[in-house]
Amino acid sequence: MTRTMATIGTKWKPIVIYTIGLKKLRFGEIFARIEIISKKVLTEQLKELVEDGIVLREAFNETPVRVEYTLTEKGVDLLKILNQLTLWDLKYHKRPKKSKPAV
């Protein structure tokens, strides 16, 4: 469990996984869709997701080089679980409760 959470546990990775989804996207497209991420952080997160076998990076020998990112089968499986987490969140967090005091 600790290892699982270490793999997906950062703030950004679930967002990157969601953003790619079932699409095939170039770096600039992912970057534009997330908006609030820095290029440095997105580069790091993509590198780690590729290393963990969640994202597939394909480089095409063109000028300029075209690089595309998709989710692997493992990544799609994780996306499904993240979708369940979102549904769980929607089911129970109807209103933001971040600053709710302890009862």
Add this chain to the structure above:
Amino acid sequence: MTRTMATIGTKWKPIVIYTIGLKKLRFGEIFARIEIISKKVLTEQLKELVEDGIVLREAFNETPVRVEYTLTEKGVDLLKILNQLTLWDLKYHKRPKKSKPAV
């Protein structure tokens, strides 16, 4: 998604949720089962899980006061998703790959 991960995203919370599971446990029992957590950290994590409606804290008016922790319905729902994450991890991480270099 960011909010969801913020709720469960720390290293310890999934472990605490797993440890309580479908049981009713006292602080000392949770503490003894996790072993490597400090009392301070466990206290903080339990407090946040109670605030987030994932764990139910019941105090009984005895001497000394008996306090028991269980998962709420929301917590049990989350436990099921965490179980799927564990299965996902087992399916794809047959061997530890933590230090695997990028291909």
